[in-house]
């Protein structure tokens with residue numbers, strides 16, 4: 001567990017998987033560089049999706065890694081899945097939701113970055129579908145952790161965003177409340193992401209109660225307008 005800085009929120013530690021989220025004042029770039037150096041030293045790889053708020057989730061296979069250096073940036077990508085050892089999947093977060101997934105039976109791990117666009121477009125579903133269709137995972141073996149991110153309490157949006165959610169995911173009305181201000185709505189991104197993975201048969205789901213806007217151990221774009229980010233990571 002050489003990644004442990006002592007401050008990380010640890011996820012899936014009962015499954016023998018190294019996964020977590022760094023916390024302030026740790027900076028994502030610094031921690032990712034350390035992890036990339038560790039990967040290089042040990043013949044592994046570090047994956048950095050470049051995060052476009054899209055829904056592309058890339059399977060990291062042996063074929064994909066062939067001929068590549070240990071530090072790999074992937075354009076137009078918001079998530080990754082792998083069954084290979086010593087491949088660290090990463091993403092950066094400052095209110096957007098990290099979605100971690102693991103299938104201990106088949107040894108498959110995944111990580112996705114879900115802001116509001118990715119949530120509305122269903123990246124959580126793409127993550128578990130990639131595990132099911134590409135890696136042959138059974139939904140009942142998949143555990144999902146919806147990590148710290150902006151909560152329903154603080155994710156206030158205008159009517160057009162709320163309408164886009166209803167248009168794309170008509171069932172998500174339950175996850176949208178009218179806000180205190182006229183014309184404003186509060187959206188539960190974590191709840192919608194959990195519902196999206198449930199639809200594909202995943203029932204082992206845990207949702208972090210931490211709202212990044214409220215928690216001082218978190219970087220929050222909405223609270224501070226900061227460019228500082230937390231690093232989500234997972235490795236088997």
Ligand SMILES: [Zn+2]
Pocket residue numbers: 150151152153154211212213214
């Ligand atoms: Zn909040």
